[in-house]
Amino acid sequence: MTDALARLGRYGLTLLSTWGRAGLFLSGALWGAPGQNGGFRLLVKQLYAIGVLSLAIVVVSGLFIGMVLGLQGYTILSDYGSEEAIGQMIALTLVRELGPVVTALLFAGRAGSALTAEIGLMKATEQLASLEMMGVDPLRRVAAPRLWAGFIAMPVLAMIFSAVGIWGGMLVGVDWLGVYAGSFWSSMQSSVAFLDDVVNGLIKSLVFGVVCSWIAVFQGYDCVPTSAGISAATTRTVVYSSLAVLGLDFVLTAVMFGGF
Amino acid sequence: MTTRTTEILVGLFMVAGCAALLFLALQVSGLAPGARTDTYTVYARFNDAGGLSARGRVSMAGVTVGHIREVVLDPETFQAKATLEIDASVKNIPSDSSAIIRTSGLLGEQYIDISVGIEEDPMKDGDVFYSTQSALNLERVISNFASGR
Numbered sequence A: 001m002t003d004a005l006a007r008l009g010r011y012g013l014t015l016l017s018t019w020g021r022a023g024l025f026l027s028g029a030l031w032g033a034p035g036q037n038g039g040f041r042l043l044v045k046q047l048y049a050i051g052v053l054s055l056a057i058v059v060v061s062g063l064f065i066g067m068v069l070g071l072q073g074y075t076i077l078s079d080y081g082s083e084e085a086i087g088q089m090i091a092l093t094l095v096r097e098l099g100p101v102v103t104a105l106l107f108a109g110r111a112g113s114a115l116t117a118e119i120g121l122m123k124a125t126e127q128l129a130s131l132e133m134m135g136v137d138p139l140r141r142v143a144a145p146r147l148w149a150g151f152i153a154m155p156v157l158a159m160i161f162s163a164v165g166i167w168g169g170m171l172v173g174v175d176w177l178g179v180y181a182g183s184f185w186s187s188m189q190s191s192v193a194f195l196d197d198v199v200n201g202l203i204k205s206l207v208f209g210v211v212c213s214w215i216a217v218f219q220g221y222d223c224v225p226t227s228a229g230i231s232a233a234t235t236r237t238v239v240y241s242s243l244a245v246l247g248l249d250f251v252l253t254a255v256m257f258g259g260f
Numbered sequence B: 001m002t003t004r005t006t007e008i009l010v011g012l013f014m015v016a017g018c019a020a021l022l023f024l025a026l027q028v029s030g031l032a033p034g035a036r037t038d039t040y041t042v043y044a045r046f047n048d049a050g051g052l053s054a055r056g057r058v059s060m061a062g063v064t065v066g067h068i069r070e071v072v073l074d075p076e077t078f079q080a081k082a083t084l085e086i087d088a089s090v091k092n093i094p095s096d097s098s099a100i101i102r103t104s105g106l107l108g109e110q111y112i113d114i115s116v117g118i119e120e121d122p123m124k125d126g127d128v129f130y131s132t133q134s135a136l137n138l139e140r141v142i143s144n145f146a147s148g149r
Helices: A002-031 A039-050 A052-079 A085-124 A127-133 A138-176 A181-191 A194-221 A227-257 B003-028 B138-146
Strands: B039-046 B057-060 B063-074 B079-087 B098-103 B110-115 B131-133
Touching (some): A039 A085, A039 B003, A052 A138, A085 A181, A085 A227, A127 A138, A181 B003
Parallel strands (some): B098 B131
């Protein structure tokens, strides 16, 4: 009985100290924002690794998700004789939900895991320790550019995802299934509000970007410096990021669209 | 890969993101900065506004000629008061025209259709529609039919 209680207590303390370390890590890295002594170069390099290289998977998934939405929406809406509403359906689904969420999940899988593994290996091979020995703060040199690159890249990727998805939906709906293009766009324009839908989607993707890159970089920084530790940390990154994104998405949706 | 190539690719990435945002703003949500055409405001009172909402369209003979700015309850008459913004280019709507709430398709959004009257005088800024026709409420139609009225 007391053993179980002690185990629970130990678990709680570990959890709390991890949260504390993660918070200290984030504030340390953010204060050391890139900018001074070639920090901008580092940021651009990370933007390339995190953003540009994720573009292929984001564009392809966006296109196919948009096309699937077009097909599914058409089969359902044509039962009610209102195929024109397909534009509205595709745009709202993508801009409000699927754009930010699916991009964040892909981002966690494609960029987050790579970040964790990279920083974990740096830790295992004691590159971080040697940076510290040279008087370079690894939080500034290694963590900060990656975090900031994640914050910037994620909203950009989500916007591209939504735009490509809507284009894919138009491809299927208008060019293939023959929905009239004018009503496709006008039903979309009359129902999508820039501030309520597009900007809220942008805020969502920004939040997801912060959470995903924070989890990824911290897991790498905090991992057990062995090969097993790195693999466990990479797994944790993907699992925690996905759960955090889906959970936060519910909270954000409730706040933004739930009418509270 | 040289630093320069990386920088160019990142620049292109950022431009693509801005272009996507612009596409979402202009084409998807129909935001048109600067293209805010001159409009004038007229009002319409309805006993039942149904699902009419702001940003809905106002049409004449099926052509969009303006949009709904807001739909509020008039606390004195307990009617719904819709504020319509009509494009200034459509300046000769007869003053005895009526505003009718219609639904596009079975599930589509509701919009206001202006049924043209015969009066010579046009409607001016601030005018109120002389006659209106409320939203068709299917339940009410069925209950009227069932009770034989």
